[in-house]
Amino acid sequence: MNGTGDASLRTLVLAPSGRDAPLSIRLLEDAGFSAAVCQNLAELTQKLWQGAGVLIIADEAIDDEQLQPLVNFLDSQPTWSDVPIILLTRRGGGPEDNPGTLRLASILGNVSFLERPFHPTTLTSMVRAAARGRRRQYEARLRLEQIREREQQLQTALTAGRLGAWTLDVASMSFQISDTSAEHFGSDLRTAPSYQRWLQWVYVGDRSRVQRALEHALRSGLDFVIEFRNGRPDGSLKWIDVRARAVRDHKLRVCSLVGVSSDISSRKQSELDRETLLADLALERTALSDLTRDLELRVARRTSELTAEIAAREKAQEQLMQSQKMEIVGQLTGGIAHDFNNLLMAVIGNLEILRKRLPNDPSMQRLIEGAMQGAQRGASLTQRMLAFARQQDLRTVSADLGALVSGMRELLQRTLGPGNDLRISIAPGLPPAQIDSHQVELAILNLALNARDSMSEGGAIDVHVDVEYEDEIPNGLRPGAYLRISIRDTGRGMNAATLAKAIEPFFSTKPLGKGTGLGLSMVHGLAVQLGGSLELASEPGQGTTATLWLPQASTAASGPETVSLPSAAARIARILVVDDDPLVAMSTVDMLEDLGHTVFGANGAEQALDIIDRERPLDLLITDHAMPGMTGIQLAEVVRRKRPHLPILLATGYADLPASRLANLPRLSKPYQQAQLQAQIETLLGVAQPELH
Ligand SMILES: Nc1ncnc2c1ncn2[C@@H]1O[C@H](COP(=O)(O)OP(=O)(O)OP(=O)(O)O)[C@@H](O)[C@H]1O
Numbered sequence: 001m002n003g004t005g006d007a008s009l010r011t012l013v014l015a016p017s018g019r020d021a022p023l024s025i026r027l028l029e030d031a032g033f034s035a036a037v038c039q040n041l042a043e044l045t046q047k048l049w050q051g052a053g054v055l056i057i058a059d060e061a062i063d064d065e066q067l068q069p070l071v072n073f074l075d076s077q078p079t080w081s082d083v084p085i086i087l088l089t090r091r092g093g094g095p096e097d098n099p100g101t102l103r104l105a106s107i108l109g110n111v112s113f114l115e116r117p118f119h120p121t122t123l124t125s126m127v128r129a130a131a132r133g134r135r136r137q138y139e140a141r142l143r144l145e146q147i148r149e150r151e152q153q154l155q156t157a158l159t160a161g162r163l164g165a166w167t168l169d170v171a172s173m174s175f176q177i178s179d180t181s182a183e184h185f186g187s188d189l190r191t192a193p194s195y196q197r198w199l200q201w202v203y204v205g206d207r208s209r210v211q212r213a214l215e216h217a218l219r220s221g222l223d224f225v226i227e228f229r230n231g232r233p234d235g236s237l238k239w240i241d242v243r244a245r246a247v248r249d250h251k252l253r254v255c256s257l258v259g260v261s262s263d264i265s266s267r268k269q270s271e272l273d274r275e276t277l278l279a280d281l282a283l284e285r286t287a288l289s290d291l292t293r294d295l296e297l298r299v300a301r302r303t304s305e306l307t308a309e310i311a312a313r314e315k316a317q318e319q320l321m322q323s324q325k326m327e328i329v330g331q332l333t334g335g336i337a338h339d340f341n342n343l344l345m346a347v348i349g350n351l352e353i354l355r356k357r358l359p360n361d362p363s364m365q366r367l368i369e370g371a372m373q374g375a376q377r378g379a380s381l382t383q384r385m386l387a388f389a390r391q392q393d394l395r396t397v398s399a400d401l402g403a404l405v406s407g408m409r410e411l412l413q414r415t416l417g418p419g420n421d422l423r424i425s426i427a428p429g430l431p432p433a434q435i436d437s438h439q440v441e442l443a444i445l446n447l448a449l450n451a452r453d454s455m456s457e458g459g460a461i462d463v464h465v466d467v468e469y470e471d472e473i474p475n476g477l478r479p480g481a482y483l484r485i486s487i488r489d490t491g492r493g494m495n496a497a498t499l500a501k502a503i504e505p506f507f508s509t510k511p512l513g514k515g516t517g518l519g520l521s522m523v524h525g526l527a528v529q530l531g532g533s534l535e536l537a538s539e540p541g542q543g544t545t546a547t548l549w550l551p552q553a554s555t556a557a558s559g560p561e562t563v564s565l566p567s568a569a570a571r572i573a574r575i576l577v578v579d580d581d582p583l584v585a586m587s588t589v590d591m592l593e594d595l596g597h598t599v600f601g602a603n604g605a606e607q608a609l610d611i612i613d614r615e616r617p618l619d620l621l622i623t624d625h626a627m628p629g630m631t632g633i634q635l636a637e638v639v640r641r642k643r644p645h646l647p648i649l650l651a652t653g654y655a656d657l658p659a660s661r662l663a664n665l666p667r668l669s670k671p672y673q674q675a676q677l678q679a680q681i682e683t684l685l686g687v688a689q690p691e692l693h
């Protein structure tokens, strides 16, 4: 065997007799072909399996019995393969003359005949033609393999994408569908793939839409792209996505639609779920924002309630602290004032005696007068302090407040001076008030003075008196009717800080030495002691209104106090003076002795009772109230039992008298002067009969 190279194009030569084989081999190799010699049909067939481009077979080498393997090989060739065979015949052995050769040719297939002896060129040109044909077969094989491979790839892609493939032939309006598309469109389309059947499976609600789209695609040649619902045999629906492209024939008419289908039910379901979820979420979000808004509103409401509560509590605490402070200051002031009262009592008493006894030297009298005025001012100061401390010795009566205020017109007008207008208005039909008239007059005067001082440029003062039942009475007052005196000025008013402190004792904005800062304290203390209150309302530049609330009296107003005149026959009396303060006792004794009376002094109740038991007759008992051991009232009660007719005079500067049937004993307020003492004694002794013993 000669020849190397590609076995698939070699020429196999089977010519066992004569010189045909070596001659052919030489000729072929000379012409550039690879060639191999075979000894018999079996070898040829075996080599053929390994690959060959052309076979040259001498007809005498073909033996019917050994031919079968070769026939088997040729029959088993793939469609692209048709091995070309050159059959060497003897002269006159061609197919036209030899039916056996013709039969052989029909068995072997692609056979060419070459009669021997052959011309070398004929052989080589026949082999060349056959080899070319064989090469084309190989090329066809390659193309077929490529097509198959591509088909496989397409199939893999379709399978991976779960896509079905289909074709609609326009002429017959019938489908060609893959198994997957049959699952999508309806399994009976495998056997009867008509368009009408295909359309029947489309959900009735989507059918006309699908039909229109398909007709449009066929008419226009544009892509057919649609999603629709398809029925299943079990009655359920599935969503199908279809995409197809029109294919045109050589006349450019749309002859078919080629496309793919896919089941998008789960995607549609997720879309549906997503939409439902989004709708639910939107609902929840709305509900949540409603809730948040509601919550914010409630928080804001509660916060403002709490803020108001805290503010109210802080205000209440502040008021409590303020009232506790005032209570303590009041106690302190009251205590100091009380002690000062006793001292002033001694000073005033002794000064009076001194004034009488000293020679009538004007310069000395002036000195005493100066000392006396100082003491008097001190006394009025302590009076105010006691008033603030609500420890004033008040004598409340049922009084006509309207008449009282009207009666002050002249005094007020004089106090205010010509630059200020005074207007007084009294509501008609006022009930009486339960007050100490003198102290209330003082209070009104104080308020009027404050008003005047605030109107340095002149202005107007309105004094108005009326009555208020229940509705508008200030907090803290017991329910009932109250008389109201309001004094309104057009002065400079007060800022918040001044207003807050105005009532505090010793608070004054007046220059040093001009104001005691006790005016409003006294008015306030008096009002509270009487069971009423003082209210101030003011704004800078807007003037001030001071309102005094005083309780209504339960009895009719008594007439103006009638002072009983001292009896003409003033007489010398025997008087017992009881006071634990030696200074006070001494000055009272001095004043009485100066008036010519016989005086017994006692430093307390015990000593007094001794004297009462011992000394007869006695015309009068003058006693202090606040004493260690037995108080003045208690002493009076004992004395009343021993000597029921002995007149008793209570000398006190202190308001804390207990509720006793003797609480309304005749009283003399400390510090008193000799004339006041004398007037009281004369009244008592004039009314009371001297004791008969
Ligand atoms: N009608 C008013 N207009 C403006 N400010 C006033 C008025 N009444 C009181 N005040 C203010 O309140 C302060 C305290 O008043 P209060 O009467 O207690 O004492 P005072 O008037 O200063 O002294 P005093 O009463 O001893 O003359 C005053 O100094 C003033 O600042």
Ligand SMILES: [Mg+2]
Residues within 6 Å of the ligand: 446, 449, 450, 515, 518, 519, 520
């Ligand atoms: Mg004042």
